[in-house]
């Protein structure tokens with residue numbers, strides 16, 4: 026019987042070829058010859074497109090759980106998770122409503138009843154959305170109590186407030202999509218208020234609803250806002266937010 | 281990790297003996313081992329001794345024709361000075377010709393095989409063009425593995441919590457939307473319950489537009505209004521008190537709206553009339 030290759034043989038063969046080396050740049054922990062040295066640790070963050078959102082080194086106090094409570098990071102994680110689960114739901118959902126063609130609502134029923142993992146993914150999307158609003162709120166509170174908005178971080182706080190508003194809008198536009206009684210009337214409460222905008226009230230409401238009252242046009246409009254427009258704007262502000270953290274000298278503190 | 285990193289046991293033991301922490305001792309012993317390995321390979325090591333550095337600087341000045349300039353804090357290192365000093369256009373084209381031409385024996389890229397002129401990516405930057413970053417040396421650690429590990433654990437923890445919640449609790453789905461049938465309990469999502477609660481006290485324009493607008497503007501203005509440079513809690517009691525007050529006020533509104541309001545938005549006790557709240 027031929028000798029079986031050992032784990033190290035296999036690992037060596039997998040790692041020591043042109044293709045592997047072309048994928049994992051020097052310093053990657055997956056590349057052959059990674060050593061736990063300062064140089065390779067630095068390269069590990071520099072040579073990876075995701076990790077290099079981070080600086081090579083961070084302040085030691087920022088690592089303590091009780092400094093950030095990971096809240097900004099968790100808000101971002103929620104955003105990613107909502108994007109992934111949201112794309113899944115989009116495969117099974119049509120934003121159409123109106124007498125005789127209650128497709129949106131029927132789609133929701135199907136997602137729960139017959140789509141594989143449909144109910145689970147819908148639950149993840151729903152609870153994830155609530156969780157994101159919550160973590161963003163808490164993140165704002167922790168930033169305030171640390172005085173982390175003080176110069177040079179004033180503007181990043183303003184970007185943060187915009188992100189908070191965008192998060193609320195994302196949640197709120199999504200709330201209408203199931204097109205059930207809960208959705209319709211919760212959203213009615215909100216949009217009625219917007220109708221009281223001074224001077225332009227009626228116009229604001231008309232643009233938001235795509236008509237005089239909530240109907241099939243509102244659903245289509247809010248669907249586009251929810252899956253495309255607001256996420257797009259949010260990603261832009263997230264990019265500015267993260268970039269400014271780096272440019273403002275990394276995380277604030279120590280206190 | 282494939283190559284197990286060697287540590288210099290002697291150095292390690294000595295440092296531990298001196299009462300250094302395990303982390304420091306390990307790091308220094310590791311560095312010592314790497315250094316030894318390099319010396320064994322015949323590589324020249326790290327920072328030059330002061331004498332060597334001074335000698336190199338002299339040599340460089342000589343090469344540049346004595347015009348080495350004053351070494352200021354922001355001036356480029358001696359090496360760059362020597363190679364990249366200001367050239368006249370003629371000198372420059374002569375150099376370029378020398379490095380490119382050389383009778384075609386310079387390899388495919390036109391790099392001369394025998395010339396001490398090497399390609400450089402360094403350039404001289406006038407001092408005015410250098411951004412002066414004023415910051416204290418801080419206690420820092422490498423992002424990999426320290427920060428990325430923490431983030432990964434946080435991600436796993438949050439992800440599993442959410443997965444458990446999604447497994448056991450189903451998102452609500454009521455009956456089909458019907459614009460002609462107003463439900464008895466009619467509430468906004470919880471994060472807007474504060475606004476809806478305000479609606480019970482104020483005109484809709486005030487509760488729905490003016491107040492939220494003012495709140496958002498106040499939030500955005502906070503860093504410009506709060507001129508206190510200190511971030512220490514003991515120095516910013518007023519700010520913290522104001523913000524805590526704001527959060528508590530808002531939280532109370534949300535709680536009242538969510539749990540203590542029932543049919544027709546009348547005040548109810550949830551243990552009597554039941555919970556009129558859906559997530």
Ligand code: HEM
Pocket residue numbers: 093095096097098100101104161164165168171173174178181182183184185186188189192263266270275276277278
């Ligand atoms: C979608 C929402 C948001 C995401 C994904 C996000 C993400 C992050 C992340 C990852 C950090 C790094 C430090 C940390 O985790 O605490 C951070 C810092 C910061 N965030 Fe946010 N953030 C969001 C919303 C906000 C909001 C609502 C505010 C304030 C109103 C804000 C203000 C700040 C400030 C000032 C910093 C710098 C803090 C420091 O240096 O200590 N962000 N954000």
